[in-house]
Amino acid sequence: MTPFDALVAAGLRASVFRLRVLEVFAREPARYFAVEQIAAELVAHQARQVSLSTLYRQVNALHRGGVLLACRLVSGTTVFRWLDGAPPAMRLVCRRCGRIEETDDPALHRCLTQLVAGIGWRRSLLPLDCHGVCACCRPLLQGGRRRTAKVPVPDGENSCR
Numbered sequence: 317m318t319p320f321d322a323l324v325a326a327g328l329r330a331s332v333f334r335l336r337v338l339e340v341f342a343r344e345p346a347r348y349f350a351v352e353q354i355a356a357e358l359v360a361h362q363a364r365q366v367s368l369s370t371l372y373r374q375v376n377a378l379h380r381g382g383v384l385l386a387c388r389l390v391s392g393t394t395v396f397r398w399l400d401g402a403p404p405a406m407r408l409v410c411r412r413c414g415r416i417e418e419t420d421d422p423a424l425h426r427c428l429t430q431l432v433a434g435i436g437w438r439r440s441l442l443p444l445d446c447h448g449v450c451a452c453c454r455p456l457l458q459g460g461r462r463r464t465a466k467v468p469v470p471d472g473e474n475s476c477r
């Protein structure tokens with residue numbers, strides 16, 4: 317789906333700014349971006365400054381419209397990726413570096429739906445987020461909390477790639 321088609325399908329006006337924002341996501345459709353990272357990409361590709369408040373409003377409108385999928389990191393930063401198709405069943409979110417890995421096992425979808433239905437709820441299509449520590453960060457955290465406190469924690473960056 318093109319950025320234009322995504323906006324039309326969501327019933328959102330296809331403004332030039334929204335199209336430029338979605339083009340950032342279209343270049344790396346599986347990547348989650350913090351709003352500041354989107355701004356940096358826009359500046360890098362257009363060589364002009366972007367109002368962060370305008371960008372926040374537009375990204376939130378795209379998220380509310382179902383064009384972007386959000387994930388809140390332990391740091392408090394919310395990151396977004398283009399939702400082209402159905403959302404994954406579950407995301408593994410690293411508490412240290414913010415790395416996000418998605419899993420979309422149909423058996424997990426069925427299991428979650430049945431589990432939720434069993435207690436009288438209806439499952440939304442949003443993924444289940446499981447926060448933990450990725451394989452890359454685990455060696456850095458060995459040795460206890462004292463060492464953990466000395467490790468710099470990037471804000472919204474996937475530094476383990």
Ligand SMILES: [Zn+2]
Nearest residue numbers: 410413450453
């Ligand atoms: Zn990590």
